[in-house]
Amino acid sequence: MSDFKERIAAELTAARSRSIAYTDAEDDLLVRQHSPLMSPLVWDLAHVGNYEELWVLRQAGGIAPLRPEIDDMYDAFRHPRADRPSLPVLGPGEARHYIGGVRGRVLDVLDEIDLHGPDPLHRDGFVFGLVIQHEHQHDETMLATLQLSGQAGLVRDGDLPPAGPPGPAEVFVPPGSFVMGTATRPWAYDNERPAHRVELPGYWIDRLPVGNRAYADFVEDGGYDDPRWWSGEGLHWLRHSRAFAPLFWRRDGGRWWRTRFGRTEPVPMDEPVQHVCWYEADAYARWAGRRLPTEAEWERACGWDAEAERALLHPWGDDAPGPGRANLGHRAARPAPLGAFPAGASPCGTEQMIGDVWEWTGSWFLPYPGFRSFPYPEYSEVFFDSRHRVLRGGSWASDPAVVRTTFRNWDRPARRQIFSGFRCARSARPEEG
Structure with missing residues (x-):
């Protein structure tokens, strides 16, 4: 793997480490909605994996969908935040398993993809920058949700x-x-x-x-x-x-x-x-x-x-x-x-x-x-x-x-x-x- 690809892999790992850290809590806190302005934390956790699957695996890698039945549930434009607690979202354990499976395949795509080709999604690793920034943005959203939860001891x-x-x-x-x-x-x-x-x-x-x-x-x-x-x-x-x-x-x-x-x-x-x-x-x-x-x-x-x-x-x-x-x-x-x-x-x-x-x-x-x-x-x-x-x-x-x-x-x-x-x-x- 080239130095550039190794830097991308490191950025992917850093973003995922934040997502896991901010959802290292009791299941009740993760599935509860702490404000109608925010999603349950477990929705955000699975959403970043679904976004990564859509863009890196399907769009850039040409891989068949892993869980097409959950696409609608994690489409942020179909379901306002206030409505997301009523969705049959993946539970905390299942969400962690899903995003882990997606990430393993994403690293395989990174290893094989040509980052200097004509496809604008591939060029300069744009699609990886897209999902890295997207996950960090949701990590910041998770911190806002944790602040609204009012519970101490969750954020360093x-x-x-x-x-x-x-x-x-x-x-x-x-x-x-x-x-x-x-x-x-x-x-x-x-x-x-x-x-x-x-x-x-x-x-x-x-x-x-x-x-x-x-x-x-x-x-x-x-x-x-x-x-x-x-x-x-x-x-x-x-x-x-x-x-x-x-x-x-x-x-x-x-x-x-x-x-x-x-x-x-x-x-x-x-x-x-x-x-x-x-x-x-x-x-x-x-x-x-x-x-x-x-x-x-x-x-x-x-x-x-x-x-x-x-x-x-x-x-x-x-x-x-x-x-x-x-x-x-x-x-x-x-x-x-x-x-x-x-x-x-x-x-x-x-x-x-x-x-x-x-x-x-x-x-x-x-x-x-x-x-x-x-x-x-x-x-x-x-x-x-x-x-x-x-x-x-x-x-x-x-x-x-x-x-x-x-x-x-x-x-x-x-x-x-x-x-x-x-x-x-x-x-x-x-x-x-």
Whole structure:
């Protein structure tokens, strides 16, 4: 097996190890639905195996279906999450046996396949990148489900570096054009393509994500009670949800507390705020006299090297993330303190744009000019409906294989069970350039 194929095999193993770790629990917890927003964990477990069978074994390998009778049950577009508990899904033991059998055959296909041939599914191992990223995305979904379960002792934690020294609150990005998206990243999704040039006026963007202390100031200033800060849809969400603070926060004894994976702890004021929806992020930005950055502003600040006139894979360059650059891959079960990764700064000086929390932007999820669906329209195209907002950057729960400056995530603006936060921006005044 070539070195490239060995790297793919290692990535497949890493993703599967996460799936197994997050479902190493009592059967009752795995089959129960902890929120109508989420699937039972056992559905996610079998789904990643079924997806792998569909794309690697059948589409790329030409292998006859192993369990065609379960395809409908694990089709995410046929069965909304709220309905999945009623399906006759595979039990935990049967699901583990099924995905193990699929994986053995997948490695056989990897050993035999030509990764340099004309088939776009095969070329550069795209189909393997597809299933690796898909599984890591479901692993992050599993972590969100485990948080909603409220049970302690299921998710490991870890150590993180301390907060960084004080620095400027915002950085200036001068007017100019940059190349958005990619034409060269072999495992990039269709919605990241094609690369295209975008012209932007000058703007300011926060050096760091909005932190818990700043967000608590918004809450304590009556931010959730003042309709001035909320859009019409935001007010509707606010009244329906009865939200008063980020999800999992509560006030007691004169201080803020949060529940994190079944344990209650004081809210760390030096961390990026997490578990806020788009409406909350938008309201905070209005209160602060700011706005959310557009998707283009976010990407330019994250990964455009103006001096070299090229887009970077990560803010610091094309090297892989390391422990001194970003909080990724479930290093710890929480965001890192603000300013903890100065070595991960972008060329314009922003920090922590990769990892820690997904960052809401002000943009709808829409196709780039010249978009072409590949390898199936249900991954991206069906969500180009002006009902999903773009998030960028990945979270502490995102694997490095899924995170790059061009990666686009999206969700409905009311969602806050995800590991989401934000940073603010503002347009430059004429005298600022």
